[in-house]
Amino acid sequence: MIYKVLASILLLLVIIGGWSWTEYQSARNTLAVPGEQVSIDIKKGDSFDNITHKLIAQNVNIKPFWFKVVAMQEKATTKIKIGEYVLKGGMTAPELLAVLVSGKQKQYSITFPEGWAFKEILQEIAKNSYIEHTLTDSTIDFSALMAKLKVEKNHPEGLFFPDTYFFEKNTTDIAILKRAYDKMQVVLNEEWGKKEANLPLKSPYEALILASIVEKETGAKVERPLIAGVFTRRLEIGMLLQTDPTVIYGMGDNYQGNITLKDLRTPTTYNTYTIKGLPPTPIALPGRDAIVATLHPAAGDSLYFVARGDGSGTHVFSASLKDHNAAVNTHQRKAN
Template identity: 50%
Template sequence: MTWRIGLLVLLFSVATLGVGLWIDYQRFLETPVGVPSSEPYLEIPRGTSLRALSDRMAREGILDQPYYFIALAYLEGAQRRIKAGEYALRPSVTPRELLDAMTAGKGVQFAITLIEGRTFRQALAVIDAHEQFGGDALSLLSDAELMAKLGRPGEHPEGRFFPDTYHFPRKAKGLDVLERALERMDQVLAEEWSDREPGLPFDTPYEALILASIIEKETAVQQERPAIGGVFVRRLERGMKLQTDPTVIYGMGERYDGNIRRADLREPTPYNTYVIQGLPPTPIALPGRAAIHAALHPAEGEALYFVARGDGSHVFSSTLAEHQQAVRRYILNKGG
């Protein structure tokens, strides 16, 4: 009889301990994690094991029971699904919510957008103005210094960076954004070049990039880009000067005050397409994929001229007489 009583006492003790552990485990799940005052972020390097992560969080005061976190991960089937990254530690986050963020890869991410049609220097100003990159001061570096840092010494930076929205971790540098944009442009340009129309009047992807940058600056109306591309391609094929104002403006640099004068159109800069034959030496802005596609897939037709209507769209003409009439109507306001 005594052994039965002893067994009952043992079973009761085990059950009581189990209930206590379960209650303590539930308390752990509902209690927000600790947030170190010095660094409210948790960085998980690639290859970190669940055990090493749990022990580290315990040492840093984020968890009070690392074994409970390990148990939670196994119960959730997440022991091998935790992703490297940097995660924000907010006072309200529970261990389960933190684990969910880790398995979903929802780490701290900031975003920056490089806009189509902006120049390289304007893109640098956007990066320098971002709260994460204010101390990088990329704008203070010369073009040559920046391209050397990116492993592309001797290349002109204009047009080389793909305009898009980029997400990056908290400790990223402005140079990291440029590197990603540079690689992205290489990829997009290679893809578009491989699928180009035959018989185009230029021989290299870089020349296509130059033309794409001009198309980008000439119109923001996506449907018009192939037509604009068609005009410029036909002009190149016929040996006509491109005569496009955005290249003149780019060549003027900081002297441009919003107006192009007759003297500016006659000034022999490398970018004045009213003076030079063919394409300018470099792109004049950051072209997007649609502009690159338009340069490599120009619309068919006979148009050799276009003029802005004033609403963002353009009128296309096949002859100089038609073009002059459109100029009188839309630019000089003399009517039809």
């Protein structure tokens, strides 16, 4: 009788063991994430059970007990990091846990186009709901902002590289600006080290100022060295730059889409029709192409240029005022 009881118990243990092994293997190898992908946001203080319930709420195919067993086997129960994660469709439980342990969070993006002013950067940041906002219109003080960025300059214009930046949810606005600033420093210093000799530019910052003007004058990559050449020659001979984008920048909110003769004659610290040399700061974000063009200006004798006015975005270049006036007459007045 004892042998029969023992045999029955042994058989039951074998059955339970076999079932447990089957369940465990199923928990490890069954595809857990349905569809293309799901997202999960793990917050500070979430327990493993909380995380499990969040996954189940997203229709992830897991059984709490066996999922925890798998997690313990993978030594993942206490290693899951806070953040927002994307779990790809077709992942198994171990693969899912590996993502949560890795800390490789879901990425968002923000883009700062070439030619933007700093106020446009701030507007773009302000409307991005995935960024943690520490800057507000009422508290932004340029000196305080630059101190936060650990930048010696007092004015932020032009110091941030135009690019697309990827970031994790709740990254601060200051952190994103710091990345853009650091990238601009890398690009500017790289290109400054390869510049043409004898340029009338005393520092990388002066190159940045001129590059911002080149950026605003043309969107045609092929023309940037030509325009940089005009401004370089003007600086060399002490001729006023006389570039409209600086006038517009100096007008600020007073600019309503047109520049009058009065605007050209009204002095501001940026109006290069009335000031000699470069304005005090950049006027926009220059891209790498504009920086390269500024540091490698095209040779020639042209001192003037005027837009063709045909929608091409290109210009006619002239060496004399007489030829320039003729080009203005042909292209601008005809276009108007």
